[in-house]
Amino acid sequence: MTQTDPRLAEIADLIEFKAGGQYGLAAINQRQHALQAAWLAERMGCPESLIAAALLHDIGHMVHDLGDNPAEAGVDDQHEALGYEYLAGMFGPDVTEPVRLHVAAKRYLCAKEPDYFAKLSPDSVLSLSLQGGPMSPEEIAEFEAVPQYREAVQLRRFDEQAKVKGLETPPAAHFMQYVERSILPT
């Protein structure tokens, strides 16, 4: 590990120290959610960039200070945009676009797959309305024009599954190897 790269050290710190807050309405914290998402991507044999994206997809929650579940207070925290802004200077679009679009992907799936909405967890249903509800046909066309939209949809599916209380995963250090190999040279 090139732990001397301060960008990697900062990301590891966010996951270690800023991810102890509860994940929405689920009985797990942000760190467990990130690790479960990355582990799902790893076990699916996804590209390293998508495993890194899965680990980092909610990093916007860790760089803001809106509390653990702003959706409950009727606030869309736009964490996907905050996360994208944070990551954009460090990673290419194979990492940043799935992160930027992981909320849009929920709105996309709700429009494209009639049974998807029924599978959403209560906190996802709550935030969906704040985020604009299912996509319109125009929004669907715009979404599908993004080269990484399939990866964003895949990440969204991991996101929904990564809420299992008490599930043991490999530690953050295990997944940081994918982050290290995906980060752009300085």
Ligand SMILES: [Fe+2]
């Ligand atoms: Fe998210």
Ligand SMILES: [Fe+2]
């Ligand atoms: Fe998430």
